[in-house]
Amino acid sequence: MAELHGESPLVTRAETLAGSSVPGVLHLSEVAFTAQVTLRVDPKSPAAERIGTAVGTMLPNQPGQVARTERLQILWMGPDEWLLIGPEGGAEQLQATLTEALGEEHGSVVDVSGHRTIVEVTGPKSRELLAKGCALDLHRRSFASDQCAQTLLARTGVVLLCRDVEQPSFWIFVRSSFARYLADWLADAAAEYRV
Amino acid sequence: MTGEYRLADGGRIDRDRPVRFRFDGHDYEGCAGDTLASALLANGVHQVGTSIRYGRPRGIAAAGPEEPNALVQIEEPFPEPMLTATTVELRDGLVASGLPGQGRLATEPDPARYDAINAHCDVLVVGAGPAGLAAARSAARSGARVIVADADTEFGGSLLGTRDELDQAPAWRWIDRVTSELQASPDVTVLPRTTVFGCYDDNYLVAVEHRGEDAFTRQRAWHIRAREIVLATGSHERPLVFPGNDRPGTMLASSARTYLHRYGVLPGRRAVVFTTNDSAYAAAVDLHDAGVEIAAVVDVRPVATTVWTARCVERGIRILTNCAVTGTSGADRVSGAQVSSLPSGDAAPAELDCDLLLVSGGWNPAVHLHSQARGTVRYSEELGALVPDRTPRGVRTVGAAAGTFTTAECLRAGSEAGSDAAREAGFHADVAEVPGSPSGPVTPPQPIWLLPGLSADSDDEQFVDLARDATVADVRKAVGAGMSSVEHIKRFTTIGTAHDQGKTSGLLSSGVIAELLGVEVAEVGATTFRPPYAPVAFAALAGRDRGDLYDPIRVTAMHDWHLEQDCPFENVGQWKRPWYYPQPGEDMESAVLRECHAVRTGVGMQDVSTLGKIDVQGPDAAEFLDLVYTNKMSTLRVGRIRYGVMCHADGMVFDDGTVMRTGEHRYLVSTTSGGAAGVLEWLEDWLQTEWPHLRVHLTSVTEQWATIALAGPRSREVLARVTSDIDLTNDAFPFMSWTDGTVAGSGARVCRISFSGELAFEINVPWWHGRQVWEALHRAGSEFGITPYGTETMHVLRAEKGFPIVGQDTDGTVTPHDLGMGWAVSKKKDDFLGMRSFSREDTARSDRKHLVGLLPPAGSAVVPEGTQLVDSTELPAPPVPMLGHITSSYRSAALDRPFALALVKSGRDRIGQTIYGHVGDELVPVEITEPVFYDKEGNRRDG
């Protein structure tokens, strides 16, 4: 794939997101081309343990929990499902690592890097902006740093990740086909902060 | 001066900020802080509109959302129908007119923005009167997250309409202090101008915040999930039923007091006060002190309360006990009240001159939200009102809403409820201190529903529901017809169904019904309280879900390229798919014929990224797919592809697609564009709940891939230009197989599948490369005249081959056998979903509807899809025996004629016969054929 860099799902919405940002209040941007891999494995299996060793942290076993290493964020997606996020270009290496650690045991490793893109929302108005379309309680006491949730934002499914609770920072994972809708929605919801 | 009835001082309005407005064509001036109603009264305007059935003049009867009469149409700043003048905030440039009971919708789009927000709290306090403020303060001091909402422009509730003192100072000082304290608490959200209009399951409440015409969003819907709720929603004063009780100038006593104290307005010069209870005396005394002459206080009770009697005597106000107002006079404003003694009472003067008639029939606690929250109510004989009975967990109803009518009691109960709610939500909470307030002895009210001794002739002038123009005569008619249920009578008389939802008329009608039936009010009960508590604009409910954001628009990686071609799009589920690509001067039919011709003779390309894709992995993947597809997938070799049909357990087709075996324990399954989510959920259902022993994992990868169909006899040549590492020969890369390689510089999975019958390739590349690979293929194909085609051409081409589309040629009542796809149903499996149903009597019938082809005469028009099919050249008398209907119908470039697919009763046994399609008034002959019209031998798929 070296020849092609490709276009991220929100390449045509970069200006929309930038234009919706207000310094010191809210910043919106796409985090494109991250490596994303879905892992399914029995959390109690030796394979899960081997994977933990291979990636450098145990798979988070609490709903909504996120584990981090220097290179990876591992999001709990279900009782036997995780989404691993790594740097651009790292999907094949990550899949190889996981597949090797899985060995002959039952599990699955699927590249979903193109399936979703990420919108980063930071700034003091982040929570209010998200609350306009998300019914989860995003209060600092309820949705803290390194917590994630699969839920609805506006009329689309998302994975919401709280990156920092003090200096509010969130990642919104959205399916590529819904990304523009979500970007347009976010821009509309953020419009009042520009006034 | 803003109106001749405006006092020189007093009230919460700002006399230094005059506000100009226009009502019914006249220019007036009011003050900042006025409502439209208070500003009209300040200018001496009482009549606002006319009544809906009888066209009688109607005025301002209340000072809040319970107003049954004063309906106005707003013209400027933006047309809005049917608002009550009592809830419209006055603003400069407001133009309004009175309504005859109903308004009109704007014909232009509303330029304002509306939005919504979700909120969570430990304690939600609804209502910011004395009880609500005390509750909010107690709760807030515990550190709990508190939301306090009130419909009014400022907090204070009933205190705003009185001159009551708290801690020996004007009440507003305490209100301001508490409001400031709440506003300063970081976890408290203070929401004035916010009407909580509905209480739904699990303490979910919805409110509308009126943010003002100058706010960025005009209204905001708040979706609030509260752990605990304190309902301090206050009460509404109840009017009285008597002849002529609808004349403008007739007003609830407490509302007159509110106009005086809050707005500095005298609602009249000479008043008669008609009451069943103590509260109206305060209005009489206060108005007197402000300069209104009180002609008399008419009290139905035999004895007035001593303290009030003393205050009246002091002021020379006459009290007529055991008396009632039994009629009014006046044209568009009351000019006199007839007063009669009640049977057994003393004689009384016949007529009192007045321009204001204040009434008080008691108080109705506002139990709407309490009742919506599934709290029960009971009728209190003592109060003559419905009061909360059982309260559900997580809800507390306090203050006047609970039938508590002294300020001191409301403050105390509110403060306790606030701390109790916070404790229940897990906080350490004390009961905050409450200010001292005066209270005196109270004489119980004497509820009266129908005045005794009046002739039945007056029935149709005694209004029960002013908003609906429903009278005692209407109720009598309902009862006379045998109705006794309040719900039936409500529907017959329409009482309680207007904009105010019976806030003033609801219990009144129960009382009248009880009198007419000769039963207790408690026995009659009341109608159900349903949301919304107050009218809500649809725009507020829609929020930002309108225009392009109404529903998500899903697009593919190649969407911008399609946009650049200016092609029309077809909606497929939430996807936008190119429909056809017209060239200059082409209409749809000519564009589709051209595209079809290109695919059959040259090469075409289509964006098929929207098809659902599910990765299926695990040692039991093959066994699992054997159970969910009608055909066998375990025998598929790695590297090969098989078409599969999925049925529900009832044997009816519900989705189809291709299955690729990508590894020993791994498959990639494709679904229809609209069916992807449903199929995944369906598969998970069986895997998780019926067959948890199967070791299989499912992962949606729909958007991982951008997918391009390259179809037509020249497709191989085009693909060869952009790939060097895939052997494209039939031997190396046979039909229904796949291979990985590089296409236009991108890693790709290429499949030999065809939905057109032509030689075709399906190229899957990572989403990010979709557009670049698409463009590379388009360039590579230019010398072959490559033609992008849309969903319409795809539909025609597949129909020529007799391939059904699930959801178009099927409708949930069609089996694979009905489709003529018995070949896709395995006979070698022990079981699969749907199998057992194929031997059910109804499913095994031979005369079911079959998918067949239909040929209208060459040269005729395309017969519309949905056309019903019959057997005869003339329609017999109904019921007409139906044979089926046309499911797909197009003009074929290859056949040079129209053709169709149809579901026809016993169709396969009738091939060659002619039946008739009912089009308009005509019966069009169509010949039944095999469903495959083109390349029956399947020679073209290898090029």
Place this chain on the structure above:
Amino acid sequence: MMLIPCPWCGPRNETEFHYGGQADVSYPADPQAVSDVDWARFLFFRANTKGIFTERWNHQAGCRRWFTVRRDTTTNEIFHDDSHEAVTR
């Protein structure tokens, strides 16, 4: 707006879920051995309980897991118990 307790993700708004109807309607072990009448009963007949009803939900917008809850159909009250057996039909 009901709050439905997903055994994994906790209580969420009902809009995140899909309804799965009556619980404990098992797919017959050997459908071919079932009579037409019993098969029709399995396919088409479901209880329509007024009161406490055991039913299935799928956390569609969340973890995609199917689970069972007991709900009073007259009040929508959901009874919180036996989450261990929740993921069965």
